[in-house]
Amino acid sequence: MVFCMKPSLAIDFMGIKLKNPVLTASGTFGYGYELADLIPLNKLGAIVTKTITLEPKSGNLQPRIAEVSSGLLNTIGLQNIGAKAFIKEPLENLSKVGVPIIVSVAGSCVKEYVQTVEILSAQDIISAIELNLSCPNLKKKIVCHDLPLTDEVIKSVKKVSKVPVIAKLSPLVTDIAELALCVQKAGANGVTLANTYPAMAIDVKTFKYKLSTVRGGVSGACVKPMSVRCVYDAYQNIDIPIVGCGGIETGEDVLEFMLAGARVVSVGSASLVSPTRLIGIMSEMEEILNERKIKDIKEVVGMLNTIKNAC
Amino acid sequence: MCLKRFDVTCQIISNKEICTNYFELKIKAGSIAKYCLPGQFFMIGVPGVFLRRPISVYDSKKSVLSFLYKVVGKGTVILSKMCSGQLQILGPLGKGYDLEICKDLNYVVVAGGTGIASLHFLATKLGKNKPYKKKGTLYYGARSKKDLLCLDKFKEIGWKVLVSTEDGSKGYEGYITDILEKKVKDSDVLFACGPMPMLKKVVQIAKEKKVKGFASLEEKMACGVGNCQGCAVNINGAIKMTCKDGPVFKIEEVNL
Numbered sequence: 010m011v012f013c014m015k016p017s018l019a020i021d022f023m024g025i026k027l028k029n030p031v032l033t034a035s036g037t038f039g040y041g042y043e044l045a046d047l048i049p050l051n052k053l054g055a056i057v058t059k060t061i062t063l064e065p066k067s068g069n070l071q072p073r074i075a076e077v078s079s080g081l082l083n084t085i086g087l088q089n090i091g092a093k094a095f096i097k098e099p100l101e102n103l104s105k106v107g108v109p110i111i112v113s114v115a116g117s118c119v120k121e122y123v124q125t126v127e128i129l130s131a132q133d134i135i136s137a138i139e140l141n142l143s144c145p146n147l148k149k150k151i152v153c154h155d156l157p158l159t160d161e162v163i164k165s166v167k168k169v170s171k172v173p174v175i176a177k178l179s180p181l182v183t184d185i186a187e188l189a190l191c192v193q194k195a196g197a198n199g200v201t202l203a204n205t206y207p208a209m210a211i212d213v214k215t216f217k218y219k220l221s222t223v224r225g226g227v228s229g230a231c232v233k234p235m236s237v238r239c240v241y242d243a244y245q246n247i248d249i250p251i252v253g254c255g256g257i258e259t260g261e262d263v264l265e266f267m268l269a270g271a272r273v274v275s276v277g278s279a280s281l282v283s284p285t286r287l288i289g290i291m292s293e294m295e296e297i298l299n300e301r302k303i304k305d306i307k308e309v310v311g312m313l314n315t316i317k318n319a320c
Numbered sequence: 321m322c323l324k325r326f327d328v329t330c331q332i333i334s335n336k337e338i339c340t341n342y343f344e345l346k347i348k349a350g351s352i353a354k355y356c357l358p359g360q361f362f363m364i365g366v367p368g369v370f371l372r373r374p375i376s377v378y379d380s381k382k383s384v385l386s387f388l389y390k391v392v393g394k395g396t397v398i399l400s401k402m403c404s405g406q407l408q409i410l411g412p413l414g415k416g417y418d419l420e421i422c423k424d425l426n427y428v429v430v431a432g433g434t435g436i437a438s439l440h441f442l443a444t445k446l447g448k449n450k451p452y453k454k455k456g457t458l459y460y461g462a463r464s465k466k467d468l469l470c471l472d473k474f475k476e477i478g479w480k481v482l483v484s485t486e487d488g489s490k491g492y493e494g495y496i497t498d499i500l501e502k503k504v505k506d507s508d509v510l511f512a513c514g515p516m517p518m519l520k521k522v523v524q525i526a527k528e529k530k531v532k533g534f535a536s537l538e539e540k541m542a543c544g545v546g547n548c549q550g551c552a553v554n555i556n557g558a559i560k561m562t563c564k565d566g567p568v569f570k571i572e573e574v575n576l
């Protein structure tokens with residue numbers, strides 16, 4: 010009889026103990042509890058909620074989404090009920106799920122980020138905050154395109170946050186490794202690489218833009234190689250853990266991100282298409298680890314990425 | 321009935337072209353079939369395209385689910401070529417038509433194009449169940465005679481059928497809403513599903529004539545369960561999701 014040990018998927022992330030490295034991606038899993046009838050939420054590594062802002066936001070006009078080859082273009086506009094409403098019913102529902110909850114936060118200025126994090130990080134059930142730094146600020150500029158502003162947001166948030174803070178970065182920067190180092194220096198406890206890629210599409214049948222805001226962000230399988238590269242480059246430059254994100258659909262994709270240096274991953278577009286993918290991914294990861302005779306997922310993190318720059 | 325959703329793989333029974341460019345897909349859905357309500361839909365996975373396609377339930381009998389769709393783009397072209405094998409489906413999703421309201425009342429359904437699909441499912445439910453004593457009337461508009469689907473099925477269950485075509489190849493020449501406008505005062509409840517220009521007119525007529533009813537809306541959507549927030553619609557001044565809060569909404573609350 011062949012005795013096959015189930016490989017361990019448990020992993021420590023910024024001091025939070027996760028059952029496995031599979032997280033939901035912000036903006037693709039609602040407030041986090043709505044699909045409890047479709048998938049066993051307690052099997053997830055952690056839940057990352059949609060982005061919460063200080064005040065409610067009604068989002069952008071239609072059309073908000075468009076399909077592209079192997080991906081999805083969106084311009085939702087951070088529609089959400091606002092921090093004060095979020096800590097009531099949604100948070101109460103999330104408290105029953107039994108996995109770490111990470112709340113995504115955005116603001117149009119430093120003060121808004123700080124006030125939102127103050128409200129949210131005071132809630133016992135929230136394990137970490139993920140700062141969405143890819144949203145436009147008051148000057149319609151992406152926050153993480155403005156280094157002094159990014160630095161100020163992270164430093165100010167860190168002063169008030171009672172939980173670890175992750176910086177989610179836009180991949181559209183000249184040097185992602187340099188930006189990752191900047192957010193580490195500012196005090197971020199982790200970094201998510203990456204957000205959607207700025208993109209647009211035109212309908213040639215109608216001669217109209219496919220999104221109401223013309224430009225949006227593209228996600229899905231088509232962005233995966235670009236996000237893996239972001240993780241690989243950033244890993245060489247930083248010590249804080251990386252959340253790999255971009256086009257993950259299978260256990261194989263998760264391993265690819267982890268071999269490049271991601272400690273955990275978040276799955277977005279694939280779970281929009283099929284929520285059960287989030288669970289299927291885990292058994293696929295176990296199969297790969299078994300084949301490679303790897304007993305613990307932690308061994309895989311950055312396994313191929315041996316170059317370390319001085320941090 | 322309790323609401324239940326499934327994210328599963330099902331076997332294709334058949335996928336036949338019932339008239340040019342219109343297909344009826346039948347799948348073996350086991351117990352899922354009994355949870356479907358008229359107006360609900362499924363997200364159907366099509367190999368080769370990224371997103372699943374939202375398609376309304378056309379019929380649900382025992383363990384067989386049927387969908388009626390028109391070939392309009394890449395996804396439906398691929399789907400129309402699948403005669404066997406398996407499909408991934410997520411559903412039943414959304415809120416359907418309120419049938420309870422029809423008891424003892426005169427009801428009409430207004431269909432445009434493939435909007436007939438969900439209204440056919442509604443008609444089969446209203447036709448069979450005892451509380452709905454009266455027979456309904458179908459107002460059905462299409463581009464031409466060849467785009468009119470399943471008229472025989474409505475006649476079989478004893479419904480009155482009024483038809484219009486834009487080219488005059490069958491029935492009244494023009495839009496179905498022209499006929500509806502003149503006759504709707506005899507009805508108490510109205511159900512509508514079809515293209516946006518038709519729905520706009522139906523909503524306007526229903527509001528003017530003070531006929532209550534329901535309209536099934538359509539928007540581009542990625543997930544079908546409310547998570548992507550792509551299918552936002554203004555309902556009574558609030559932002560709602562077509563997939564989750566609808567697709568069927570009360571006509572008095574809709575602003576198209």
